[in-house]
Structures are given as structure tokens and as C-alpha cells.
Amino acid sequence: MAEIPYTIDLSGRVALITGAAKGIGLSTAQLLARAGAQVALDDLVPAEKITxxxxxxxxxxxDAEPHYFCQDISTPEGARILIEQVLDQxxxxxxLINNAGVVADWxxxxxxxxxxxxxxxxxxKDHMAQRGSGRIINxxxxxxxxGSTGIPQYAVSKGGTCSLTRYLARTYAPLGILVNGIAPAVIKSDMLMARYKDEQALLDHYVPMMPIRRIGYPEDIARIVLFLCSExxxxxxxxxxxxxxxxxxVG
Ligand SMILES: NC(=O)c1ccc[n+]([C@@H]2O[C@H](COP(=O)([O-])OP(=O)(O)OC[C@H]3O[C@@H](n4cnc5c(N)ncnc54)[C@H](O)[C@@H]3O)[C@@H](O)[C@H]2O)c1
Structure with a gap:
């Protein structure tokens, strides 16, 4: 992709990205690191597979060593321990980029x-509130x-992500924490590829119905995260x- 003709400097800042071993999460970690941030990655993949x-x-x-953590964010304990470990290290x-995602049961x-x-x-929340600043991106x-097709549990739970974003934004804004969300579609990743036999099949299916005549790639979303982390x-x-x-x- 073409270089971004604007400099966003995140040096001295720390970004925690969940679901960061691949796909949109990994691309986000790479781009935020390129902008100078220290990045903390979390996923379920064992540490030895992440080198x-x-x-x-x-x-x-x-200038900033990346850190990898292996906590399940879907449990209160996993989330609490993850935040403690990142703050400690x-x-x-x-x-905080809440990116982890699955196609699974309800x-x-x-x-x-x-x-x-x-x-x-x-x-x-309390850590960010103490400084009076922070960004959370869901x-x-x-x-x-x-509503998508055939995966109601995915569509409905992602609706929950949007409502949660609004709740958190309203509740945390007075603390100086800005909460926003991104709703992607058709981003080439393992999650999307699982439904196609190869990349050509994916392109044949989607490109004709895409107004911009291309599919998306993880960096398309990473760039929006970078914007949401910036002033x-x-x-x-x-x-x-x-x-x-x-x-x-407009499709
Ligand atoms: N690819 C798309 O077209 C698309 C479209 C809309 C939304 N999204 C969303 O974007 C996000 C990233 O998706 P992706 O396409 O890069 O998928 P991906 O499958 O490549 O990556 C998702 C990552 O999340 C991790 N993860 C799952 N459960 C976790 C947990 N409990 N704790 C920690 N990590 C966990 C997985 O191990 C995986 O590495 C997801 O929330 C997904 O729903 C993707």
C-alpha cells in the first residue's frame, strides 16, 4: 500500500491489541509500532509459536521491544491478569484495541x-482515568x-460490540477516555478465507459487488485504528x- 503522507508519532505510548497473532490484530500491532508505540500483543497462540x-x-x-501475552480475554480473570501483566511489563x-474475534457458537x-x-x-479504566486520557477501540x-447470512450468533454478538461501545463511550468520556468502534467487512484474513477454497474464489465472489472494486486487507483497518489512536x-x-x-x- 502507498505510504501515509502524514506523520503520527506515538512514541512513548503503549498499545495493547487483543487477537494480535494474525490478521487485523497483527497488522494493527505492526502499524502502531511503525508509528513509534510500544506494542503489547495478546492471543491464544502459545508464546513459542509467535517468534x-x-x-x-x-x-x-x-526502540521498543514488543511483548506477547497469552490470556483468554473472554473471561474476567483472563482480562484482569492481562491488564496487570501489561502494566507490570x-x-x-x-x-486498548479489543480486536479478538471468533466465528463460534452463541x-x-x-x-x-x-x-x-x-x-x-x-x-x-482506573489506570487510564488516573492519567485522564486513553483510547479504547472495539x-x-x-x-x-x-445481519449477515447464516451466522446469527456472529451478527448479534457484533451488534453487542456496537452497543457496548456506545455504553463505554458515554460512561468513560468524563474520565478522559475516548471509546470508538470500527465495523469492517470483507477483510482478507484467516477468518474470511475459511469460507473460500483460495484467494481467487474470494476475489471472484466479492470484487464484483464491491463499489471500490477491491476487497480489504488488514492494513485498511489498522490505518483507521492509527487514526483513532491519534489526536x-x-x-x-x-x-x-x-x-x-x-x-x-452504496454497494
Ligand atoms: N476479516 C473480516 O472480513 C472481518 C470483518 C468484520 C469484522 N472482523 C473482526 O475483526 C477482528 C479480527 O478478525 P480477523 O479477520 O483478523 O480474524 P483472525 O481469525 O485472523 O484473528 C482473530 C484472532 O483473535 C484471536 N482470539 C480469538 N478469541 C480470543 C480470545 N478469547 N482471547 C484472545 N484472542 C482471541 C484468535 O486466536 C485470532 O488470532 C475480529 O473481531 C473479527 O470479528 C473481521
Whole structure:
């Protein structure tokens, strides 16, 4: 992708990204590191399988060692321990990106897309409130608005992510914490590829119905996260940014 013709400097800041071993989460960690942030990545993948991921982040930012944590954010304990561990090892958390996601049954979908982001937000709230600043970004999906097809538990729980974003935005704004969301669609990742035999099949299916005549890639979403972490977005509060190449509104 073309370089961004504007400098956002996040040096000295710490970003915690959940579901960061691959896909949108990994791309977000790489881009925030490129902008100077120290990044803390969380996922369910064992630490020994993450060495290449961490190496890709060291290439983006030689001044800040990335940290990897392996906690399940869908449980209150996992979320609490994760925030404690990141604060212990990185000293602060400026940005929380609730990105972990699954296509699973009803209970798990609800736990990962709604309860987990709530547990995470509550666990980091006091720390951010003490400084009077912080950003929380929840990754939802356009499925929340369209209903999607065949995966009601995904669409409904992502609707919960949007409502949670509004609740947290309203509740945390007086503390100096801005909460916003992103609703992506058609981003090439393992989650999307699981439904297609190869990339060509994915392109054949989607490109004709995409107004911008291309699908999305993880960095398309990472760039919006970067914007939401920057001062450029300091007047956004409780917003859900639809990022789908125009498909939902003008497709
Ligand atoms: N790819 C798309 O087209 C698309 C569209 C809309 C929304 N999204 C959302 O974007 C986010 C990232 O998705 P992706 O496409 O990169 O998928 P992905 O499957 O590549 O990555 C999701 C990551 O979340 C991790 N994860 C799942 N449960 C977890 C838990 N309990 N604790 C910690 N980590 C956990 C997984 O291990 C995985 O690495 C998800 O919330 C997804 O629902 C993706």
C-alpha cells in the first residue's frame, strides 16, 4: 500500500491489541509500532509459536521491544491478569484495541465479542482515568447492521460490540477516555478465507459487488485504528466507523 503522507508519532505510548497473532490484530500491532508505540500483543497462540510475529514488529520499531501475552480475554480473570501483566511489563496502557474475534457458537461469540471487551475496558479504566486520557477501540463488524447470512450468533454478538461501545463511550468520556468502534467487512484474513477454497474464489465472489472494486486487507483497518489512536480523532466519541469499501451503503 502507498505510504501515509502524514506523520503520527506515538512514541512513548503503549498499545495493547487483543487477537494480535494474525490478521487485523497483527497488522494493527505492526502499524502502531511503525508509528513509534510500544506494542503489547495478546492471543491464544502459545508464546513459542509467535517468534516470527514478534520479529516482524521489531522490524517496525527498533526502540521498543514488543511483548506477547497469552490470556483468554473472554473471561474476567483472563482480562484482569492481562491488564496487570501489561502494566507490570510495559508501565502504562494508552490504547486498548479489543480486536479478538471468533466465528463460534452463541455462548463463545457473546463471551469474546461482548463480555471480553467489557472485562478488558473495566480492567484498564482506573489506570487510564488516573492519567485522564486513553483510547479504547472495539472491532465490531458490518454484520451487526446487515445481519449477515447464516451466522446469527456472529451478527448479534457484533451488534453487542456496537452497543457496548456506545455504553463505554458515554460512561468513560468524563474520565478522559475516548471509546470508538470500527465495523469492517470483507477483510482478507484467516477468518474470511475459511469460507473460500483460495484467494481467487474470494476475489471472484466479492470484487464484483464491491463499489471500490477491491476487497480489504488488514492494513485498511489498522490505518483507521492509527487514526483513532491519534489526536486527529480527538472529537470522536462513541462512533462506529464502517470500513467496507462502500459495500453496505452504496454497494
Ligand atoms: N476479516 C473480516 O472480513 C472481518 C470483518 C468484520 C469484522 N472482523 C473482526 O475483526 C477482528 C479480527 O478478525 P480477523 O479477520 O483478523 O480474524 P483472525 O481469525 O485472523 O484473528 C482473530 C484472532 O483473535 C484471536 N482470539 C480469538 N478469541 C480470543 C480470545 N478469547 N482471547 C484472545 N484472542 C482471541 C484468535 O486466536 C485470532 O488470532 C475480529 O473481531 C473479527 O470479528 C473481521
Amino acid at each position: 516470527e510475529v514478534l520479529e516482524s514488529i521489531r522490524k517496525e520499531n527498533k 510495559c508501565g502504562r496502557i494508552d490504547f 455462548d463463545k461469540s457473546w463471551a469474546v465479542h461482548v463480555k471480553g471487551p467489557y472485562y478488558m475496558a473495566e480492567a484498564v 472491532i465490531s463488524s458490518t454484520a451487526a447492521f446487515t 486527529l480523532s480527538s472529537y470522536l466519541c462513541g462512533e462506529i466507523i464502517v470500513a467496507d469499501g462502500g459495500r453496505m451503503h
